[in-house]
Amino acid sequence: MASKGVSLKVKGKGSASKNKGSSSSSSSSDENSMCKALKDWSNWGLKKAKVIAHYGFIPLVIIIGMNSEPKPSLSQLLSPV
Amino acid sequence: MDAPTAFNATKPTVETKEKVDYFNLPCPIPYEEMHREALISLKPEVFEGMRFDFTKGLNQKFALSHSVFMGPTEIPSQSSETIKIPTAHYEFGANYLDPKLMLFGRVLTDGRVNARVKCDLSDNLTLKANAQLTSEPHMSHCMVNFDYKGKDYRSQFQLGNGALFGANYIQSVTPNLSLGGEVFWAGQHRKSGVGYAARYSTDKMVATGQVASTGIVALSYVQKVSEKCRLRGKIDSNGCVTAFLEERLNMGLNFILSAEVDHRKKDYKFGFGLTVGE
Numbered sequence: 001m002a003s004k005g006v007s008l009k010v011k012g013k014g015s016a017s018k019n020k021g022s023s024s025s026s027s028s029s030d031e032n033s034m035c036k037a038l039k040d041w042s043n044w045g046l047k048k049a050k051v052i053a054h055y056g057f058i059p060l061v062i063i064i065g066m067n068s069e070p071k072p073s074l075s076q077l078l079s080p081v
Numbered sequence: 082m083d084a085p086t087a088f089n090a091t092k093p094t095v096e097t098k099e100k101v102d103y104f105n106l107p108c109p110i111p112y113e114e115m116h117r118e119a120l121i122s123l124k125p126e127v128f129e130g131m132r133f134d135f136t137k138g139l140n141q142k143f144a145l146s147h148s149v150f151m152g153p154t155e156i157p158s159q160s161s162e163t164i165k166i167p168t169a170h171y172e173f174g175a176n177y178l179d180p181k182l183m184l185f186g187r188v189l190t191d192g193r194v195n196a197r198v199k200c201d202l203s204d205n206l207t208l209k210a211n212a213q214l215t216s217e218p219h220m221s222h223c224m225v226n227f228d229y230k231g232k233d234y235r236s237q238f239q240l241g242n243g244a245l246f247g248a249n250y251i252q253s254v255t256p257n258l259s260l261g262g263e264v265f266w267a268g269q270h271r272k273s274g275v276g277y278a279a280r281y282s283t284d285k286m287v288a289t290g291q292v293a294s295t296g297i298v299a300l301s302y303v304q305k306v307s308e309k310c311r312l313r314g315k316i317d318s319n320g321c322v323t324a325f326l327e328e329r330l331n332m333g334l335n336f337i338l339s340a341e342v343d344h345r346k347k348d349y350k351f352g353f354g355l356t357v358g359e
Contacts, residue, residue, distance in 0.1 A: 050221060054214040057196045058186040061175040065143030068177070072139035080137075080147075 106233040109259035112249040113237075115278050118287045119301035125313050125325035127339040129153055129350035136358025144358075146174040146187075152352065163348050192216045205230045244268025257283055263293075320345040333358055 066072060110117065130152015138144040150172070153165035174187040185197040198210045207230070212223040224241040239247035245268065251261030258281050266273040276293030284305075291299045314324045321343040328336045335356040342349050 050214060053196065053212065054194050054216075054221075057194060058173075058175055058188050061177050061184045061186045064184065065139065065175065065177045068140065068142050068179075070140050072143065076139050077145070 103255075106253040106256060108230060108233055109235060109251045109253045109261070110280065110282075111228070111235055111237070112251045112261050112263060112278065115251075115261070115280050115289050115291060116299065116301055118303040119289065122303065122313055123301075123315050125323070125339070127323055127325055127341045127350065128352040128354070129339075129341075130352055132337070132352060132354030134354070134356040134358070136356075138358070142178050144176045144178075146172075146176065146358070148172040148174070161346070163346060239265070251278070257281055319343070 062077070066074075066077065128150075130150065132148070132150050132152075134146065134148045136144055136146040148171070149169075151169040152167070154168045156164050156166060158164045170190045172187050172189050174185070176186075177184040181201045183197075183199040187195040189195075192215065194212075194214045196210075196212045196214070198208070200208045202208055207228040209226040209228065210223070211226075212221070214221045214223075222242060224239060224245070226240075227238045229236050233253040234251065236250045237248065239245070239249075241247070245265070247263065247265035249261060249263030251259055253259045258279065261278045261280075263276045263278075264274070272295075274294040276291065276295070276297070278289065278291040280287070280289045282288070286302065286304045288302045289300070291297065312324065312326045314322070316322045321341065323341045324339070326338045328338075330336050337352075337354045337356065339352040339354075340350070
């Protein structure tokens with residue numbers, strides 16, 4: 001479980017220490033699972049954002065550029081001249 | 082030249098050398114560009130092999146670029162010898178330049194994407210982001226900066242992946258001198274640091290100094306000798322001699338020659354290339 005949660009994108013912010021000290025009372029275990037869920041969700045979100053940025057950034061720049069004034073034509077985009 | 086008037090004490094100009102108005106200082110150079118003059122002359126983009134860049138503008142704001150590079154690249158090795166493996170890659174890029182928004186993207190043949198975004202959220206607040214994304218897990222980097230420009234100061238807050246936080250601040254103290262400081266915290270490596278910098282610039286010269294708790298002390302001095310400069314050369318204390326020549330052959334055609342000779346490591350690098358396009 002710990003290995004799933006750790007990746008380069010996680011901004012730790014001391015959440016590991018939060019988990020260590022609070023294993024006794026039930027309210028803190030509720031907080032514990034909420035923190036874990038939050039971390040898992042943010043990890044998932046960051047991974048998806050990274051994939052979207054990786055594949056979508058250049059197409060985004062091209063779309064924004066093709067819609068700017070004066071509008072270039074598609075043939076200008078594809079031809080090497 | 083301004084004619085001297087009774088109001089000179091409150092509205093000085095640099096030429097007349099009147100009393101300095103400390104409430105009207107110019108905005109300082111951004112902290113990361115502190116060593117800009119020194120780096121432009123001393124750190125040209127030397128390369129080894131052949132390089133060909135072609136930039137095609139589709140309209141005023143939008144351009145596509147194609148770049149081919151063939152040559153050896155160094156890989157870090159434990160021994161004292163440098164190991165070079167021959168590589169070749171093609172890079173496709175798209176740039177969009179607007180007064181308020183700049184997007185810069187490059188994609189290489191091995192799937193790496195290099196993206197830069199600069200967006201002016203308001204007159205004084207700018208957002209910059211810089212990312213290198215790869216298909217390999219854990220090898221991507223991203224850095225986001227928020228810059229705030231005040232009347233005679235600039236401040237910046239940085240966020241990076243791997244829990245990297247940084248902030249810096251620079252203030253104009255006199256019309257020629259600006260002082261600044263920075264702090265950063267890297268969560269991944271559990272490191273933090275502080276640094277200070279000072280920059281003194283006049284029309285003819287620029288002197289900068291920077292110290293940081295990471296162990297960096299950097300001092301530089303640049304004197305302006307003439308208006309135009311095409312050949313850049315440097316020699317440093319490692320016994321490494323570098324020369325870089327950028328010659329403009331025609332409108333939109335640049336020819337680049339680069340040479341780096343490291344006598345100590347017996348490592349010689351020569352490169353030539355052509356850049357087409359604005």
